Amino acid sequence: MDQKTFDALLDRFLSEDVSRKEAERVLHSLEDDNMRRQWLAAIEGLLENKQLHGLSDPARRDAIRMAILGKKSSAPVKKVRLLRRYIPYAAAAVIIAAIALVLYKPGRPGKELLAQQPQDASQVLPGGNKAMLILSDGRRITLDTADNGTIASQGNVQVIKLDSGQLAYNPSDAVGKGKAIGYSTLVTPKGGQFRITLPDGSKVWLNAASTLRFPNAFAGGEREVQLTGEAYFEVAKNPAMPFKVKVNDMAVQVLGTHFNVMAYPDEPGIRTTxxxxxxxxxxxxxxxxxxxxxxxxxxxxxxxxxxxxxxxEEVVAWKNGYFHFNRESLQGVMRQIGRWYDAEIAYEGEIAPRQFGGKIERSSSVTEVMKILELSRVHYRIEGKKIIVMP
Structure with a gap:
């Protein structure tokens, strides 16, 4: 593309007068390093101007990007994959947001709903590091309010809260020596998550509305824990003592590895990745x-x-602080939202089937997340801690 053509296309692009075909031409031009640098300089300058569109707000950029991925046409998804192949993710997000100005111009149907529909989202807050530890003697410790340091002893193991969101079971011959091995249970509520280092050194990230039951010390020929909900495991290697995760009557057996198990009772199956x-x-x-x-x-x-x-990346996005959807159904998206924001999800009327793709931080407010879906013509209202999805 010569400089004259680029200048003309840039002018049309920034004035939001570019056709879909021309927008595709923009995307293909990004394969060239020099052209990509020119586009980035122009688009970043545009995005910094809040008076034009407000896209200097990172949450708004994510909303626009999700809107593109959520369209029924498969073309936008293909474009995003093309971008990710040729340019770094951060640069891709900037340009995708700018292209959204073309595909979603102000005044189109559904856009005005964002400003007109009153919402009460004050009770629907993002989740955080919250959990309860149930000790073998029945004692319950609320971990999000407990002080750091040793909070209990179980047999020959000290239970230590390291910092916000982390718990460790550390063997210590000087503590509780001679006591029988019992079991502890780590429980996260809806809107909670927590990380634990088990007595063998294995690390577990527990997602919202999940339960992990484990022995205070591993003995015998295997290391077995029981899970409901979702967890990510980094298992300490010990060939002499295989590690096993039990989920109802299913078992995942390992020696030392990284894997994710999603086993919520309201999901259509148990997925081990x-x-x-x-x-x-x-x-x-x-x-x-x-x-x-x-x-x-x-x-x-x-x-x-x-x-x-x-x-x-999609599977463990929750552990890394993101929602990541890839052709996920509306119901699947809402189940994740309900668990993380501790919200009841309800539906009114006949909801047309559709799929969504995209990525957004789990620290975002529920209003930001729902507005992203609303850009894809998902209507809703919030009543207290209840989110009602409508046609």
């Missing part, structure tokens, strides 16, 4: 061996299937 190492997922007589990037799905009917080339 392997990031590193190897695991065996077993249910009754059925068993599958996973390799990194694979996912085992145990359906409600008991059927086990395997999926290859899984987007592991």
């Amino acid at each position: 392997l990031l590193e190492g190897a695991v065996k997922v077993q249910h009754g007589e059925s068993a599958v061996q996973l390799e990194p990037g694979q996912q085992a799905n145990l359906s409600l009917s008991g059927k086990m299937t395997t999926k290859n080339d899984v987007d592991v």
Whole structure:
């Protein structure tokens, strides 16, 4: 593209008078390093001008980007993948937001709903590091209000709150020596998450509305924990003592590896995703061996299937502080929102099926998240801690 053509296209782009075909031409021009630098300089200057559109607000940029990914047409998704292939993620987000100015001009149907619809979101807040620890003797410790340091002893193990959102079980021969090994349970509420280092050194991130039951010290031929909800595991290697995660009558067996298990009762199945190492997922007589990037799905009917080339970034986004949707159903999106914001989700009328894609920080307010969906013509209202989705 020569300089004259670029200048003309840039002028039309910034005046929001570019066609969809021309917008695609913009995207393809980003393959060239020099052209990409010119576009970035022009677009970043545009985004910094709040008087034009307010896109200097990072949350608003994410909202626009999600709106593109949430459209029914598959073309926008293809464009985003093209961008991610050729330019860094941060630069892609800037340019995607600018392209949204073309695809979502002010005054289009549904846009005015953002300003006109009153919402009461004061009771629907983002989640945080909240959990309760139930000790083997029945004592309950609210971890988000407990002071840092040693908070209990269980057998020969000290229970230590390291800092906000982290708990450790550290063996100590001087503490509680001779006591029988018991079990502790870590419980996160809706709107909570927590991280724990188990007695063997394995690290576990527990998502909202989840429960992890584990022994105060591992003994015998294996290390077994029980899970409901969702957790990400980084298992300490010990070939002599395999690690096992039990979810109802399903088991994930490992020696040392990184994997994620999602086992909420309101989800359509139990998904085990392997990031590193190897695991065996077993249910009754059925068993599958996973390799990194694979996912085992145990359906409600008991059927086990395997999926290859899984987007592991999407799977563990919750652990890294993001919602990450990739062709996720509206109901699936709302289940995640309900768990993280501790909100009841309800539906009115007939909701048309649709899929969403995109990424947004879990620290965002529920209003910001819902406005993103509203840009994709998802209507809603908030009543106290209840989010009602409408056609």
